[in-house]
Amino acid sequence: MCVFSEAGLTVSSCETTSQRLNLLAPVTHLSQVSKFSHPDFSVARFADAPDARFVPAPSDGVLPEKFFSTTNLPTYVRVNGEWRMPKEPRMDAALVLEGDGEVWVREGRRVRKGDRVAVGYAENGSEGIFVHISAFMDETAEGEFKFMTSEVSREKPIDYSLMARLLIEERDRGGYPVWVAGPALVHSRARTDMTWFVSNGFVGAFLAGNAVAVHDIEASIFGTTLGMTGSGEATSGGHGLRMRAINKVREAGSIDAAVEQGIITDGIMHSLVRHSVPYVLCGSIRDDGPLPGVFTDALAAQDAMKRHTTRATMAILIATALHAIATGNMLPAFVTEDDGSLRELSTICVDSSEFVVSKLKDRGTHQAFGVVTNAQDFMHILKLYVERELVARETRTPPAAP
Amino acid sequence: MCVFSEAGLTVSSCETTSQRLNLLAPVTHLSQVSKFSHPDFSVARFADAPDARFVPAPSDGVLPEKFFSTTNLPTYVRVNGEWRMPKEPRMDAALVLEGDGEVWVREGRRVRKGDRVAVGYAENGSEGIFVHISAFMDETAEGEFKFMTSEVSREKPIDYSLMARLLIEERDRGGYPVWVAGPALVHSRARTDMTWFVSNGFVGAFLAGNAVAVHDIEASIFGTTLGMTGSGEATSGGHGLRMRAINKVREAGSIDAAVEQGIITDGIMHSLVRHSVPYVLCGSIRDDGPLPGVFTDALAAQDAMKRHTTRATMAILIATALHAIATGNMLPAFVTEDDGSLRELSTICVDSSEFVVSKLKDRGTHQAFGVVTNAQDFMHILKLYVERELVARETRTPPAAP
């Protein structure tokens, strides 16, 4: 069923592909329960290998220095010139040689003083222990049993200092970092931090939807977002406040006019207007209003966005699946420098779940690396690290426009 | 800081509001550590209450029938005419009276045979035990300590048979159920099930984005979605297949024409065209193509959607945050019957996380109830239940149009 074709396009290599790809296509993996051959132990690397070395456990429940730590993969231990599989295999345990020449996999806590425990770190047979990794994993793809290999995980540390350095370097070299943001950015208190990045020259262009601007302007006029106060309380009559905010801007004629007339006095949109940073607001079917200046036609919006993605030298995508994927679609994975050389286009994708980042990658934006956290916290810490790095560099920030 | 005003609009009642709303506004809850008074035990309901009754534990670690099960709220036990608070309060434990007249909260496993254990179910003092619920919770809001009160949770059972009955009744009474779907519906194998619902008269109108139609048509022409086969494998050259599918439809001129010309031979769009079920495809900035017929202007798309939401008698929103909220925005919470009477507009929202459903409710669609599951599985089981119900009713489905 895997062969399909359009006139001239035959994709018949699936079987082979899926076999090679077993790490990447787990369902296929399942589809035919794989069988494995034992290695050919007559080849030189195995035939010439030494026996495994065993050292007595120093006391009950304590393993000797350099004990071999097991994996869940097929494992062979050389004892008296013979390669044998230990009994009761499991990961994270030790190999114990019994008097009858049998090797057992045993948890450290169950080892008794004097038990003979295998030592060595090599898993390739060179110290008498062979872990048959290629039985299960694509040998070319590193060939090692490892933990924490997933691409995107909330369990991965976040390197804020590196992101801070990248941002500063982009600014200093005259780069064009494109920021793409969802409403969570404004909804929570990251608004002040985003405003700071705009005011201090870190934003080449700002791409967002109508909602981001609406929340930002509601916050400027009424002090609420979606009728919720800054400390998170729903308010009486609050549900209509963003409609009133929109109406005021429509009355003024444009966001720029509303800034000039003193209707919008702070926040992200205010800062973008004041510092002449270009922005694109793209419409969507869930929009209220919309605000004047929003591109309600999706194709016109794409063309407007692309004028900035074409110039982008870095991308920061925060808390938005729709806009992140839209931007990813039109963003090259690389930057062409003035001298014609190429470098990767650093792409940071921040979301509170692994899903959005994985989805972005699944749609081809492989270069994105994910930060799984709350948008508000991300902005706050990033700003902190940028400030620290600036102090460390004794860099003066350019004077904010009045 | 909670008072804000627009000319004429003063929202100054926040303090009061948040105090009454302490269940709903947890941050406020925190904002001032609440202090509580003890109840006035001189009032009749307490003064006239009997002492709590204690019964010996039948054996070690076993409580007597009808033991009182504690909560974590302030609790008072009447002993010798005096209301006293037991020591070491915690939930899910028993009340044990010691020889010195002191009452202890003790886990069942720690109770010894013969220990005097309080019995009774009443928490209102009438059996000598009073749980001061209103100290912490809004008394008017039920006034009971309960488990599983959250609105949306994957831990809630899903009543498929009820949903099946509602759908069938809507069809039989000539209702207008509006289905709103995200691409997950097609991406996974729910496509066949959705097609079945269309063919069998359960769909009044179908609202979706360009991507739903693109995936559906890619599946019809190439057998893949986003270049992934039906069993989940990525394929060589697959990334371009949806672009080729779009191109074929653009060449045909319209989706309807592509159906007529035999380019699209099965699936959701095919079924909608064949059965003359109206559909609206709304554009978004992340769209590929788009397909001909997609409303690229968001306001035109809203107007087109609203022609259907205005007629809606039921709404089923599946695997789409954007379209679900868009629809929720324009959907009344009620249906006006021909005789002028009102009933609730049943609104089902299916998503793989609690977040989307809560978000929908947070934006005012309070009547939505959430089903937290995978879209593919939802569709499959719903169809199964509808089929069973139809058999049970000996209802014949209307003959599918040719």
Next chain:
Amino acid sequence: MCVFSEAGLTVSSCETTSQRLNLLAPVTHLSQVSKFSHPDFSVARFADAPDARFVPAPSDGVLPEKFFSTTNLPTYVRVNGEWRMPKEPRMDAALVLEGDGEVWVREGRRVRKGDRVAVGYAENGSEGIFVHISAFMDETAEGEFKFMTSEVSREKPIDYSLMARLLIEERDRGGYPVWVAGPALVHSRARTDMTWFVSNGFVGAFLAGNAVAVHDIEASIFGTTLGMTGSGEATSGGHGLRMRAINKVREAGSIDAAVEQGIITDGIMHSLVRHSVPYVLCGSIRDDGPLPGVFTDALAAQDAMKRHTTRATMAILIATALHAIATGNMLPAFVTEDDGSLRELSTICVDSSEFVVSKLKDRGTHQAFGVVTNAQDFMHILKLYVERELVARETRTPPAAP
């Protein structure tokens, strides 16, 4: 089916309960499509109400000041002494009076200059517009149409300055804040921040599982957690490093001994030992090792934990469903002060998804308020705010023990 009984316990009030609870029990909500009566407009509050006031729109797509903003609930507008329902109801729109006396719900963008638009904020009929909220919502429960009423959401702002103040006040009054943490705390870089809180007197007791201590000690000895470096890379041979760390501590005999012998030289466990802050490590079936000192018996572990929850004056639960619920189970919702007065026991629950916090509440820990974010970021910002607050108070932190 909702009536069930144990000898003497009859729970027959479900019907009533679910009707009153319609906001809380959405499935029931669905189970019988609710019908609603129109209000009785002959009662004084309606009979004596004025007609709604209409004001011309100042220009195309712009509404007059104080326009009435609609909801999705049944709405009645008084025109010429008659209460009538507007046509095409939806939320976030305006009410427009046509020449024929009919009122329409219309999006602001569709209003033309001169259209007569209803004004007023009151939804209770006093200005001629009545929103029938109690038709759908429990009237006693606030009786207002609101946005953002969900309890736990990543869209809620996080009040770090308040949490910082609470922590400092607890420390200054000699409180006993109990910290409960999952491995994400160590796994990511929050380890340094947690160590800081321990060293500076903010931790009364520390409750965790074996894994937290294992990761922390692996980090101290090898610089990795689960074999992953501080910048998130999987390493060769890394999968065995935590087993080697455990083995070294087992060899030393105890965590305290390992600190004294200079095997563990920094981190959370080191700090707890050095500052004599009590800790409880509870075993679980997924444990490696375990480390010496871990309570492998769950009941012994519960008893050990309870010695601290009984004294707790505040609880901070970070990135752990299992331990958070375990602690919630044994934690009273209140603190009894020395003078016998009661106050709420502030309980903060941090997790990267809404689910854990909702689950904790669903199991009865209603007082918990949730912070939906990454544990690493939470710790970093909380520390920052505590430091700021301390500076602001010109408070000197107590000298760290040597």
Next chain:
Amino acid sequence: MCVFSEAGLTVSSCETTSQRLNLLAPVTHLSQVSKFSHPDFSVARFADAPDARFVPAPSDGVLPEKFFSTTNLPTYVRVNGEWRMPKEPRMDAALVLEGDGEVWVREGRRVRKGDRVAVGYAENGSEGIFVHISAFMDETAEGEFKFMTSEVSREKPIDYSLMARLLIEERDRGGYPVWVAGPALVHSRARTDMTWFVSNGFVGAFLAGNAVAVHDIEASIFGTTLGMTGSGEATSGGHGLRMRAINKVREAGSIDAAVEQGIITDGIMHSLVRHSVPYVLCGSIRDDGPLPGVFTDALAAQDAMKRHTTRATMAILIATALHAIATGNMLPAFVTEDDGSLRELSTICVDSSEFVVSKLKDRGTHQAFGVVTNAQDFMHILKLYVERELVARETRTPPAAP
């Protein structure tokens, strides 16, 4: 900073590792902005390649058959014997040759009739178009630009028929499928389905925690789980029902005794006892009760579990992070057949989020494949497919024990 060492263990290969692993270690990926060289076009495969072929677009917005569909990677097009990079690179677009010999990347909708559009599927230069994949991705790891390559995603289809076949084959060959379940299995209505699998011989052993048995027994005695009815309503007095259920079993002395005495009359535990299927209930610190027979000591529990994982020929892990990882830790990745040959140990992990499955893999259980869905729905559909497959095989299920 990546070099760390224990006596004898030096992990100094990180730099190299991370460079080769750039797909797997995105943070590293970021750590040094990669620069790329252009390919050496003087080598034979490029020097001998033909010019790219261009075909006129048949009409506005329609591309010719077999158009080349772009990626976001560095791309080179051979025109008049020269390899040149097209302008404005982005994915999912076409290559258009302008009169000046320049090639542009252009969205299909922007192509005009007669524009010269590149055709061909090959990305390796053999048709005059070269996509420099190895610039960004590990060339050995497939070397193709693909969509949907993530391992675990709710967007992947679920192959229930395959899982059904595997289960039936395991049963028929006398295999030992180990089921590991979290409380969601009982909490929602999957309880009946799980009971069916036990009764029909598909369960070799059942591993779970105290809570699974508590909820199951509460359901048997009171018809509720956590005090919630089968249709999801919280009930008055419901919070104590599971404590009453536990107490009854403690009174009976054991789960088996409670079944024999007619206290437990249906459900999973009832079925396990009746069909003599072995089960292990492992204690945890959050346990209520616990039930008699629960292993409260984690090490004793591990030993009890291991007696089954050692025999396992298949593993099904449902809705439990703790128990799934515990089982993964002690489960080999392979089964040794009686004839000494090896096959993969099929491991299915079901959870409502990608996170648990990815975490399981990150801890070394690479062979697990994930099903991201609601446990209740998973069980229901799996049972349905097993039933269908059994009918198809005309297989009679073994008579259920009395």
